[in-house]
Amino acid sequence: xxxxTETRLxxxxxxxxxxxxxxxxxxxxxxILFGLDKFLRLLTPDWERYLxxxxxxxxxxxxxxxxxxxxxxxxxxxxxxxxLPRFGGYLVAAWLFGIIISLVSVGGYLDVAxxxxxxxxxxxxxxxxxxxxxxR
Numbered sequence: 001x002x003x004x005t006e007t008r009l010x011x012x013x014x015x016x017x018x019x020x021x022x023x024x025x026x027x028x029x030x031x032i033l034f035g036l037d038k039f040l041r042l043l044t045p046d047w048e049r050y051l052x053x054x055x056x057x058x059x060x061x062x063x064x065x066x067x068x069x070x071x072x073x074x075x076x077x078x079x080x081x082x083x084l085p086r087f088g089g090y091l092v093a094a095w096l097f098g099i100i101i102s103l104v105s106v107g108g109y110l111d112v113a114x115x116x117x118x119x120x121x122x123x124x125x126x127x128x129x130x131x132x133x134x135x136r
Contacts, residue, residue, distance in 0.1 A: 020133055023126035024085050027092050031078035038071025050112075052105035081126070089127025096120040 012018075037043045047070075048056075048063040059066040077095055081088030096116050103113040 016129060016132065020085075020126070020129040023089075023122060023129065024081060027085075027089065027123055027126055028078050028082040031074040031081070031092060031095075035071040035074030035076075035078065038067045038074070050099075050103060050106060050109060052102040054105065055102050085126055085130035087127075089123045089125075089130055093120050093123040093127065096123060 034043075038047055041047070047067045051063055051066055051070075056063050056066055059069060061069075073095065077088065077092050080091055096119055100113045100116050100120070103109040103116065
């Protein structure tokens with residue numbers, strides 16, 4: 001019976017580890033910053049324009065309140081990615097899927113929806129890479 005011993009390459013030689021760290025960093029920082037901007041409005045002054053009317057109708061309160069809820073969820077998602085990337089990658093991918101649905105429903109933002117689809121694929125890659133990383 002053979003036991004599997006795992007040999008870790010130095011970081012600069014381990015491409016999958018580098019990719020994992022890059023994706024975890026981006027999917028930690030970006031959701032937190034975008035979430036904070038829902039409150040501060042420094043990057044985008046009118047986040048409500050991206051919210052589909054039918055989504056606004058099912059979220060409690062007005063569109064501004066909905067965007068504050070969205071911001072809170074984004075901040076939490078970024079924190080989850082930082083500490084639980086195996087789960088956080090899937091969480092961010094699901095969240096991005098919802099954003100894509102909203103953007104397509106609103107119309108006029110297909111370019112942003114396509115960009116977010118690329119981010120969704122990156123979040124899925126993060127989750128898969130996290131599953132391949134040795135547990136610490």
